[in-house]
Amino acid sequence: MVGRKSLKGDYCPSARSLDVIGDWWSLLIVRDAFEGLTRFSEFQKSLGIAKNILTDRLRTLVSRGILEAVPAGGSGSRTEYKLTAMGRDLFPVMVALRQFGERHLFGPGEEHSVLVDREKGLPVALDIRTQDGRTIGPDETMLLKILEEE
Amino acid sequence: MVGRKSLKGDYCPSARSLDVIGDWWSLLIVRDAFEGLTRFSEFQKSLGIAKNILTDRLRTLVSRGILEAVPAGGSGSRTEYKLTAMGRDLFPVMVALRQFGERHLFGPGEEHSVLVDREKGLPVALDIRTQDGRTIGPDETMLLKILEEE
DNA sequence: TTGTTTGGTTTCGTTATGCAACCTTTTTCT
DNA sequence: AGAAAAAGGTTGCATAACGAAACCAAACAA
Numbered sequence: 001m002v003g004r005k006s007l008k009g010d011y012c013p014s015a016r017s018l019d020v021i022g023d024w025w026s027l028l029i030v031r032d033a034f035e036g037l038t039r040f041s042e043f044q045k046s047l048g049i050a051k052n053i054l055t056d057r058l059r060t061l062v063s064r065g066i067l068e069a070v071p072a073g074g075s076g077s078r079t080e081y082k083l084t085a086m087g088r089d090l091f092p093v094m095v096a097l098r099q100f101g102e103r104h105l106f107g108p109g110e111e112h113s114v115l116v117d118r119e120k121g122l123p124v125a126l127d128i129r130t131q132d133g134r135t136i137g138p139d140e141t142m143l144l145k146i147l148e149e150e
Numbered sequence: 151m152v153g154r155k156s157l158k159g160d161y162c163p164s165a166r167s168l169d170v171i172g173d174w175w176s177l178l179i180v181r182d183a184f185e186g187l188t189r190f191s192e193f194q195k196s197l198g199i200a201k202n203i204l205t206d207r208l209r210t211l212v213s214r215g216i217l218e219a220v221p222a223g224g225s226g227s228r229t230e231y232k233l234t235a236m237g238r239d240l241f242p243v244m245v246a247l248r249q250f251g252e253r254h255l256f257g258p259g260e261e262h263s264v265l266v267d268r269e270k271g272l273p274v275a276l277d278i279r280t281q282d283g284r285t286i287g288p289d290e291t292m293l294l295k296i297l298e299e300e
Numbered sequence: 301t302t303g304t305t306t307g308g309t310t311t312c313g314t315t316a317t318g319c320a321a322c323c324t325t326t327t328t329c330t
Numbered sequence: 331a332g333a334a335a336a337a338g339g340t341t342g343c344a345t346a347a348c349g350a351a352a353c354c355a356a357a358c359a360a
Contacts, residue, residue: 007178011262013251014181014244020255024172028157031164034288040307050349055308065254078306078357086254091288093250094164095278096242101163104215104236105170111296112161117280118292126278128245130267138184138241142268146261190338200318205339228326228337306357316347326337 011146020064021090025049025057027097030066030083030090038080039072066090095126161296170214171240175199175207177247180216180233180240188230189222216240245276 007019021027025047032046044054058081061067066087072078083090098115106112115124127135157169171177175197182196194204208231211217216237219229233240248265256262265274277285 012181013249013255013262014247015178015251016255017247017251018174018177022174022177024168024174027168027172028165031162035293041305044307050351051308052310052350053348056348088288089250089253092246092276092278093243096246096276097164097167099163100239100243101165101167103239105163105166112163113296114294115291116294117286118290120280120282121294122281124278124280124286124291126242126276128242128274128276130270130274131272132270136267136274138238140268141265141274143185144264144266144271146263191336194338200320201339202319202341203317302360304357304359306355308354308356310353311351312349314347314349316345318345319343321341321343323340324338326335328335329333330331 017093021061021066021093023057023060025053026061026066027090027093029054029057029061030087031094033067033081033083033087034091034094038082039078040081043081061087092126095124099126167243171211171216171243173207173210175203176211176216177240177243179204179207179211180237181244183217183231183233183237184241184244188232189228190231193231211237242276245274249276 007015010016010019021030028047029043032043037043037046040054040058043049043058044051047054049057058067058069062069062081065084067081068084069079069081072080095115102112102114116122117124128137128141129135157165160166160169171180178197179193182193187193187196190204190208193199193208194201197204199207208217208219212219212231215234217231218234219231222228222230245265252262252264266272267274278287278291279285
């Protein structure tokens, strides 16, 4: 292996995103961060991830601007890992993954957690829309490619 | 390693989704499939992935119901890999990743491809909304957890 | 101040990945 | 039809990523 391929230079935004958070653990860490976990041990307990790997992933997520390492409130002190503004912008990705899972990955009658509107307690919806408000699917869209020149 | 941890049994739909398409290559293959690629060689050329890995990923995606292997039109014949209905339901995930990338992973003035409404040619939007139509962010939501019993 | 938890690092063995060579079946060219 | 090329893989080997467990220093609690 010459090293895992990097997609940094790809013109496709999805590819670049995967380059940043496409790792198997990274999005799970982000998911937990959305649920309020901040400490090394919390992530480790929640995910069952090896400590050396968690160390690496947290560092990477921090270096990429998804998480920030802030000194924990106390005196000493230890660090807490919190989502940055950029990290919070991953919310739609998490919701999209969730909705896919809900629809396809649970048997009938099998229970799962549900993301709800805090105010009314009703499940949230995610949709893709045109500028004039129509909800659309993959077939009603197309990709406008930009060709770069040297 | 006793084998990569499986999240199949997790009650969190996001986790299960990641279990199915959280692999580094899988979502890139799905992305290409959304762009109309169907053949082994097309994916290989587009992604620069090693052939043995591509073989493995295509098989896995088929076995999980994301892609289907259909005999190519001709006489012989070779197989084409197409998104299933379930696979097409990954569209919001792709769009969410794309929007994140567009917002954070390109420098100002740096060009990238854009997903547009086929009819009007305008960029599409993705948003998360309550049942009564308000667009909301992570702070206005909460997770309703289901505790399973034995 | 002694012990315990937190937040790691190190070592080592296993798994995943990439590369290149090879192979068989289609398709294309003549 | 026959030869050549391309498609669609498979195999073997080298290396990088990963996981488990042991170890360790700084914080914190008693």
